[in-house]
Amino acid sequence: MPAVSHRGRGRRTINEINMVPFIDVMLVLLIIFMVTAPLITPSMIDLPSVGKAARQPDQIIQVVLGKNDTLEMKIKDQTTALSLKELAAAVKRAQGAKDSVGAANSAVVISADKNVKYESVVKVMDTLQRAGIQRVGLSVQLAN
Numbered sequence: 001m002p003a004v005s006h007r008g009r010g011r012r013t014i015n016e017i018n019m020v021p022f023i024d025v026m027l028v029l030l031i032i033f034m035v036t037a038p039l040i041t042p043s044m045i046d047l048p049s050v051g052k053a054a055r056q057p058d059q060i061i062q063v064v065l066g067k068n069d070t071l072e073m074k075i076k077d078q079t080t081a082l083s084l085k086e087l088a089a090a091v092k093r094a095q096g097a098k099d100s101v102g103a104a105n106s107a108v109v110i111s112a113d114k115n116v117k118y119e120s121v122v123k124v125m126d127t128l129q130r131a132g133i134q135r136v137g138l139s140v141q142l143a144n
Contacts, residue, residue: 057107057135061094063087063128065112069120084123088131095133111139 062074071082075094082090095106108128112121121138128136 059095059106061091061106061108062139063091063108063110063124065110065116065120065124067113067115069116071124084127087124088127088133091128091133092131107135107137108133109137109139 059075064072064074066072071084071087073080073082073087073090073094080090091108110121110124110128112124125136125138
């Protein structure tokens with residue numbers, strides 16, 4: 001109920017909000033947050049670590065994804081232009097060209113231009129993995 005003042009001739013109400021209790025509560029909350037903030041420890045995230053393979057791959061098959069979503073397969077010095085549908089069969093043939101030991105230890109590395117959509121890279125990776133190709137990785141350039 002608003003306060004009533006008796007000054008002057010008539011009675012009138014005072015339409016003001018008392019801010020003192022609001023400020024008191026805010027200062028108490030501020031002090032609580034200032035005291036507890038240093039006590040909160042940031043959570044640690046366990047990231048997977050990558051080690052060196054015990055044995056390097058015998059053969060590296062590089063799949064290059066160009067700016068216009070063009071696909072090329074490089075094996076040593078040979079480059080072959082491919083479509084996405086032909087990619088899995090061509091990689092299987094390249095892995096089978098070596099003996100059975102080399103096929104088991106051949107790696108496929110996808111190299112893509114940085115302006116290529118992420119979706120295109122995932123499509124290539126998905127195509128290779130659906131074909132049963134095990135060792136599929138991404139080529140990156142390390143920042144200096």
